[in-house]
Amino acid sequence: MDRTDTPFTCQDVSERLIDYHYDELPATERGRVARHLARCGDCARAYCALHADLTALGWSDDTARPGTDLHQRLRGAVERRFRRSLWQRLSLAVRRPIPVYQALAFAVLVLLALWFALPARPLSSTNAALQPSDRQVLIENYDAADLMALSPNTL
Amino acid sequence: MSDEDLVKRLREGDISAFDELYRRYHRRLFGYVARQVRDGAQAEDLFQEIFLTVLEDRSFDLSQGRFAAWLFTVARNRCLNALRSDQRQRRALARAADEERAATRSPDDLSQTLARGRTLQGAIERLSTAHQQVLLLKQVGELSYREIAEVQQVPEGTVKSRVHAAIAALRGALDEEEQWDG
The missing domain is CATH 1.10.10.10 (Winged helix-like DNA-binding domain superfamily/Winged helix DNA-binding domain)
Structure with a gap:
């Protein structure tokens, strides 16, 4: 039975060194290998040797490096194949969703513009704006009987 | 952003997505190709061909992920074809690169x-x-x-x-x- 808290033996670690190097072990096993390597000099040396051999495999990467202009050449070819036409770009610009904050900022600007653009109006209520002759008409049309139709609670 | 998302963006016309894909794969893919054909110029041609083929191939389902496996599958097949049709794979490694390293x-x-x-x-x-x-x-x-x-x-x-x-x-x-x- 392979309990996760049981320390690995040197044999266990030896079988897992390659997968450890390539980070292909499950997290629990990786931790157990790391703990073993921290306290076992022989296994640590074996791992260093493996690491050196595998790293040396990448040595030729220095020679196997693309020329500096390859990126630009390939990018040019990609642009010719994938660049949007003018019509596509216009269509996308029209369909592009507007972020909420932009919409809010636009709304505030419109309101401010309206505030300054419209002529100033008096703050008074309707009655205050009435001429003296209009007040007279209101008083004459007043009928106290209308109040009787209302319930006593309302009064 | 995943590789698949970058391919999708590129196909929608966002060329900057290509730059990111190139950054992620150029060293690995070119190394793989160059190691097989052993010819710098041929490796560059193949590299370009492989990249364009993969980006243009709309038969691959991007929703499945696995862009890397797809890229290297195409690379492997192209390299095998190149090796079969061309015996130049035994050329020495590019001298120019050796000279460049020698200077440093x-x-x-x-x-x-x-x-x-x-x-x-x-x-x-x-x-x-x-x-x-x-x-x-x-x-x-x-x-x-x-x-x-x-x-x-x-x-x-x-x-x-x-x-x-x-x-x-x-x-x-x-x-x-x-x-x-x-």
């Missing part, structure tokens, strides 16, 4: 590095094709076992066994090469 390294460093490189190259050439392939995909292509399994269309466990066997064979061959050199 001391003579001792250079001789040690070149000696190590020759030893390693000898050891790699002594491996079987299957071992060389799996090592290239793992070490140079930096693919996971799962991705290599997709490229080679074998179970993941088989890939793991092949990688272990290839490394054991490589280390054995390295020991023999070093004894021979010594």
